Amino acid sequence: MDFEFNEEEKALADMVRKFAQKELAPNYAKWDREEKFPHELNKKMGELGLIGATVSSEKGGMGASHVSEGIITEETSRGDCSLTMSTFVVGHLIASILEQGSETIREKFLAPFLAGDSLPAFCLTEPGCGTDAAAMRTSAVKKGSSYILNGEKSGITAMMDADIALIFAKTDPEAGARGVSCFVVPTDYPGVTCQSYADMGCRAIVRGSIFMEDVEIPDDFLVGEEGNGFIMGMQGFDISRILLALEAIAPAMVSLEETIAYTKERNAFGRPLATFEGVSFPIVEHVSILEAVRLLCYKGLWLRDNGKSTSQIAGMIKWMAPRFSTNAIRDCLVLHGHYGYTQEFPFEQRLRDVMAVEIADGTSQVSKLVAMREIFGREYLPYNYRNK
Numbered sequence: 001m002d003f004e005f006n007e008e009e010k011a012l013a014d015m016v017r018k019f020a021q022k023e024l025a026p027n028y029a030k031w032d033r034e035e036k037f038p039h040e041l042n043k044k045m046g047e048l049g050l051i052g053a054t055v056s057s058e059k060g061g062m063g064a065s066h067v068s069e070g071i072i073t074e075e076t077s078r079g080d081c082s083l084t085m086s087t088f089v090v091g092h093l094i095a096s097i098l099e100q101g102s103e104t105i106r107e108k109f110l111a112p113f114l115a116g117d118s119l120p121a122f123c124l125t126e127p128g129c130g131t132d133a134a135a136m137r138t139s140a141v142k143k144g145s146s147y148i149l150n151g152e153k154s155g156i157t158a159m160m161d162a163d164i165a166l167i168f169a170k171t172d173p174e175a176g177a178r179g180v181s182c183f184v185v186p187t188d189y190p191g192v193t194c195q196s197y198a199d200m201g202c203r204a205i206v207r208g209s210i211f212m213e214d215v216e217i218p219d220d221f222l223v224g225e226e227g228n229g230f231i232m233g234m235q236g237f238d239i240s241r242i243l244l245a246l247e248a249i250a251p252a253m254v255s256l257e258e259t260i261a262y263t264k265e266r267n268a269f270g271r272p273l274a275t276f277e278g279v280s281f282p283i284v285e286h287v288s289i290l291e292a293v294r295l296l297c298y299k300g301l302w303l304r305d306n307g308k309s310t311s312q313i314a315g316m317i318k319w320m321a322p323r324f325s326t327n328a329i330r331d332c333l334v335l336h337g338h339y340g341y342t343q344e345f346p347f348e349q350r351l352r353d354v355m356a357v358e359i360a361d362g363t364s365q366v367s368k369l370v371a372m373r374e375i376f377g378r379e380y381l382p383y384n385y386r387n388k
């Protein structure tokens with residue numbers, strides 16, 4: 001067993017940390033206030049080969065390990081956890097699905113995404129169903145060499161800036177989850193409209209709804225096989241939930257580091273705040289818990305790199321990471337006194353942004369359901385249980 005990153009991983013962490021400190025952290029508050037997606041930074045991250053890093057080299061990616069993908073996510077999130085959510089967490093879902101597409105899909109949509117030239121959206125949730133995603137109503141009907149799509153997807157990260165949407169739609173409404181297929185829909189096609197939300201956090205990656213009215217797309221915009229969409233999405237969540245956890249932990253760890261430094265400098269009652277156990281013990285508790293959850297994240301990614309299932313670990317850390325990270329950031333805010341409550345400090349923004357992780361990619365409840373399925377057995381799931 002080895003708890004250290006290897007030399008290549010350390011170099012990657014160092015490179016991404018420097019990039020995030022120089023390019024992301026100084027603009028974190030600005031992009032939030034302007035509600036502006038920084039396309040130019042996406043481009044730079046594409047040029048560095050950071051986007052969709054696990055895509056194999058034959059398919060245009062770097063063929064990096066999932067542990068490396070975790071390092072990229074954690075380090076960029078130390079600079080800007082909001083941008084990290086769209087580029088690396090949603091980005092993982094997008095890349096892992098487009099990678100399974102035909103050559104046309106890979107050339108037309110995956111390559112520009114990896115280069116940072118295109119911003120895709122991942123569109124699963126609907127107004128009538130989120131947790132119970134298989135109950136979706138969006139339809140795709142084959143007509144000659146086209147599909148006609150109708151429906152609405154809601155709550156979608158970066159929808160307002162996206163140039164393509166990965167749409168999950170029913171091609172066989174009678175077949176439940178097995179009747180779901182995945183399509184690429186360019187957002188400038190006739191019949192597509194979008195509408196934004198005013199969110200409390202992650203405001204630079206403006207969420208929105210996409211409405212499709214008789215949208216006609218060529219049949220080669222189907223990704224993979226008909227009926228395979230749901231399974232591709234769920235497989236992606238087994239990794240994206242771990243990346244989301246790292247995304248939440250990173251700003252909490254930075255907040256703790258800043259608070260440790262601050263409480264060593266700031267005096268009260270003639271001594272540094274850090275010398276009061278009422279100040280240092282909560283910080284020690286947060287560091288202990290977050291370090292443990294962080295290690296579980298890397299264990300999950302290591303499991304995937306070694307061909308093992310990550311469902312249980314992903315379910316476990318997806319509820320723990322945002323809960324413990326928001327607890328830590330809130331205490332850091334309070335330990336900075338009234339200054340901490342201002343927008344001069346990043347704590348209020350980090351708190352708003354990290355709360356998104358409680359809901360995105362499935363809420364804490366559904367994450368526990370996933371872990372419970374692995375721990376208790378599938379037959380004990382509430383929707384599978386039958387009285388004998």
Ligand SMILES: Cc1cc2nc3c(=O)[nH]c(=O)nc-3n(C[C@H](O)[C@H](O)[C@H](O)COP(=O)(O)OP(=O)(O)OC[C@H]3O[C@@H](n4cnc5c(N)ncnc54)[C@H](O)[C@@H]3O)c2cc1C
Nearest residue numbers: 122123124125130131155156157356359360361362363365
């Ligand atoms: C910041 C953010 C980004 C997002 N980005 C995307 C995106 O890019 N693409 C996308 O498709 N979606 C996205 N979503 C939507 C997100 O995936 C859904 O909001 C989430 O899956 C929950 O679905 P819902 O909102 O419909 O809530 P519901 O499913 O209606 O659930 C409401 C509440 O009931 C609870 N609940 C439901 N079923 C159970 C159960 N069986 N047991 C216990 N509790 C239960 C839920 O946990 C939740 O608290 C995003 C959401 C947020 C907040």
